[in-house]
């Protein structure tokens with residue numbers, strides 16, 4: 001009897017210790033990673049437009065790490081996804097179309113979708129542009145200014161070619177920093193206004209949409225983005241419902257090889273949207289950006305420049321580019 005109660009006591013102690021450890025092991029959400037309120041999808045409007053977010057488009061190579069692969073979709077996958085969108089009667093629109101629908105009530109096609117590409121990888125020009133043309137789609141390319149013309153990144157000529165082919169251009173800041181970590185207002189200004197003007201000067205396009213590096217922003221970054229003259233800004237928090245309150249915290253769906261198939265992802269988020277659920281994830285990180293949200297550490301090839309290295313600073317700290325297949 002005594003032995004039994006001792007056993008029970010030991011078991012209870014073990015369970016309690018386990019609970020404490022489980023508590024401690026649960027990743028703590030960092031305050032600066034939580035979108036400010038009101039969040040996209042909240043508020044009064046219920047505009048449902050999926051925004052797909054692609055990064056590198058290229059075949060895998062042997063040396064790709066798991067972290068690298070989380071930002072790559074192969075050309076074959078992109079081809080399949082665009083083919084499926086075409087068959088499913090999706091029509092591509094731009095962030096500006098979404099903004100004017102929400103703010104001025106302009107009409108959208110029955111099944112609108114925004115396709116976006118970040119970081120101006122040369123492989124987007126090489127693989128994505130021909131595929132977009134093949135299916136008669138347009139996309140928005142968010143330009144990271146400091147690396148334009150560098151190895152594995154597009155040149156201004158190539159970016160202009162995108163524009164001439166009917167693609168939209170957006171801004172992805174000058175040096176791809178964590179905007180939320182920038183202390184000096186002037187630095188934040190350079191990353192936003194400086195980058196916007198640089199893209200406009202090189203392309204002649206009017207730049208109105210921003211993609212936050214690493215999808216991260218806070219109230220100060222949103223205010224600076226509005227002051228810089230942008231009319232929308234995209235995060236990487238997952239969701240498909242948009243509202244006027246959320247035009248500077250637009251949610252999207254990151255597309256990589258591991259996120260296949262697109263049909264399932266869209267079905268899941270569309271169902272949530274139809275049920276009227278806010279599809280923003282408030283805790284535990286951001287879908288495929290969970291790695292960043294939990295540890296605050298970006299994938300190996302994604303290390304930004306220091307927060308004080310604006311367009312006027314030297315660019316010697318740029319890290320090696322994403323490895324490319326030799327073809």
Ligand SMILES: [Zn+2]
Pocket residue numbers: 118119172176213214
């Ligand atoms: Zn980026």
